[in-house]
Amino acid sequence: MPLLRAIALTKDFGGLRAVSSLSFDLHAGEILGLIGPNGAGKTTAFNLIAGFIPATSGDVLLDGLSVLGLKPHAVVKRGIARTFQIVKPFRKLPVLENVTLAAFLHEPQRDRAEAQARRWLAFAGLEAQAERFASDLTLGEQKRLEIARALATKPRILLLDEPMGGLNPAEVDEACALVERIRAGGVSVILVEHHMKAIMRISDRVVVLHHGVKIGDAPPAEIVQNRDVIAAYLGEVAHA
Amino acid sequence: MSRALAAAAAGLLLVAAPLLTSNTFVQHLLIMTLFAALLGAAWNLLGGYAGQVSFGHATFLGLGAYTTMLLHLRLGLSPWLALIAGGLLAALMAVPFGWICFRLRGPYFSLATLAVAEITRLVVLNWESLTAGPMGLLITTLPALTIFGKPVNWESKVPFYYVILILAALVTLATWRISRARLGAYLLAIREDMDSAEAAGIDTVRTRVLALALSAFFVGTAGGFYAIYFRYIDPDAVFAIALSVEMVFVPVVGGIATTFGPIVGAVFLTTLGEVFRDRFQSGHLIFYGFFMMIVIRFLPDGIWGRVRTLLVRRRAPNV
Numbered sequence: 416m417p418l419l420r421a422i423a424l425t426k427d428f429g430g431l432r433a434v435s436s437l438s439f440d441l442h443a444g445e446i447l448g449l450i451g452p453n454g455a456g457k458t459t460a461f462n463l464i465a466g467f468i469p470a471t472s473g474d475v476l477l478d479g480l481s482v483l484g485l486k487p488h489a490v491v492k493r494g495i496a497r498t499f500q501i502v503k504p505f506r507k508l509p510v511l512e513n514v515t516l517a518a519f520l521h522e523p524q525r526d527r528a529e530a531q532a533r534r535w536l537a538f539a540g541l542e543a544q545a546e547r548f549a550s551d552l553t554l555g556e557q558k559r560l561e562i563a564r565a566l567a568t569k570p571r572i573l574l575l576d577e578p579m580g581g582l583n584p585a586e587v588d589e590a591c592a593l594v595e596r597i598r599a600g601g602v603s604v605i606l607v608e609h610h611m612k613a614i615m616r617i618s619d620r621v622v623v624l625h626h627g628v629k630i631g632d633a634p635p636a637e638i639v640q641n642r643d644v645i646a647a648y649l650g651e652v653a654h655a
Numbered sequence: 656m657s658r659a660l661a662a663a664a665a666g667l668l669l670v671a672a673p674l675l676t677s678n679t680f681v682q683h684l685l686i687m688t689l690f691a692a693l694l695g696a697a698w699n700l701l702g703g704y705a706g707q708v709s710f711g712h713a714t715f716l717g718l719g720a721y722t723t724m725l726l727h728l729r730l731g732l733s734p735w736l737a738l739i740a741g742g743l744l745a746a747l748m749a750v751p752f753g754w755i756c757f758r759l760r761g762p763y764f765s766l767a768t769l770a771v772a773e774i775t776r777l778v779v780l781n782w783e784s785l786t787a788g789p790m791g792l793l794i795t796t797l798p799a800l801t802i803f804g805k806p807v808n809w810e811s812k813v814p815f816y817y818v819i820l821i822l823a824a825l826v827t828l829a830t831w832r833i834s835r836a837r838l839g840a841y842l843l844a845i846r847e848d849m850d851s852a853e854a855a856g857i858d859t860v861r862t863r864v865l866a867l868a869l870s871a872f873f874v875g876t877a878g879g880f881y882a883i884y885f886r887y888i889d890p891d892a893v894f895a896i897a898l899s900v901e902m903v904f905v906p907v908v909g910g911i912a913t914t915f916g917p918i919v920g921a922v923f924l925t926t927l928g929e930v931f932r933d934r935f936q937s938g939h940l941i942f943y944g945f946f947m948m949i950v951i952r953f954l955p956d957g958i959w960g961r962v963r964t965l966l967v968r969r970r971a972p973n974v
Contacts, residue, residue, distance in 0.1 A: 465854070467850070467853075486853070486858070486860075487850075487853035487854060488852075488853045488855075488856050488857055488858045488859065489858075491853070491854065491855070491856035492856055496854070497854055498854075499850070499851070499854070503848045503850055503851040503854075504848075504851070505843070505844055505847035505848060505851060506847060506848075507847060508843060508844075508847060512840065512843075515840065516840055516841070516844045516852075516855050516857070517855040517856060519837045519840065519841070519856075520855070520856035520857075523837050525835070525836070525837065525840075528837075564851075564854075564855060565854065567855075568855065568856045
């Protein structure tokens, strides 16, 4: 049984079908890339899975149990954590407190929650920034802070929404290494990303969305050969 | 060590304060200062820490006042037990209040609280069979009470001072404990970003309702105190928008989301309010408003918030 299964997930915004009957599986220990042109419905798919917006129809099963219709915090408790495309750290709080807040989910004692938070900061390479305010971090650091915060809720699945957007090449390499460390730690990952080189390098499998419809689901090497995918990215002319 | 000493000195001063003067006006001023501190600190739990700015907290004051009055007048319950019941009923009302208002965020939440408060006032005003409507409710004499073998003199202000001191101390202690516990951290997270709070696994609806219930409980007890102290209430007195606004001003002037800010704010606002009223018979509220503008412009963290920042800097000059 796959760890996570999306079944005919559909979302309408008024007359616009943002996600159309999307089905895919995520297996334990997998890094799944989710790509598609702007407006393809990637972030909407994340919002549906994480409970931030209600689905029009379809279902999401975690270990065979539906998580659709749960509030976001309840989805987190079941073991699905997320980051945001546009980072949303608790800006006026120290970096350590940002992560401690998430560690409180499983550890009500402050000193123990803080100790856990420090370990996650070290994991994300932010231990030196622990006492600074989140608003003082660079964008790359803020993205890593969000990942540390998500990990502190002890998820089984991590949904990363463009963790490499706006980063320089060195930071992209670091982010790739971080994602692979996360998987090595036993957390499965779904990764929305526009950075093609990175996603082709670290994904085990790639799902391609176009206008809310899945047009590809295969290992990276096959995806780059897929005629529909090439057409979606380069336009119809490319293969005419 | 010096902090413990300062706290002990402050505590001793607060306990001795009403005995240092026989001037009943000064005693009344002390009582109203603690009353404002109680309201401000209670509002601060929700409005300061959780950032949910309510303009409708007079609802809870009025409910507490009417519950206390009615339980005493109709059922003969001791007014002091009725005061606690008033707090509990106000806390209970936080559930429907929150159910209506917490669907909205930011300024829309604030407007909803204002609307709910006005609706409550109108209901109490028109439900004459229960509340006597605009006539109001009156306690003629307070039941006799003996403490340590001595009868309490209800014509003196001193016993009231100790009641309000206990209530203000309780809310301050509660704030101090919460600000150091998980709940306090959750409230700040909600203030900073609701979506991120949910993503960190925080049940933002439950946490906000809890903060509102705690806040409402203390405001409700303040309402009960108001009823017993003034012995007369009517809807326009205890459901007044002005009271809702005062609850916002106290922590804003003192220091939002701080434990001691509301006390500092209450001292400044109560004394300045009286000074302005004394000096400028007409238009004293203009000066009051002017003072508010200066504080908001130059001390956005409030008076205590600013002092605290300076103290921290002095202790660690390199930070």
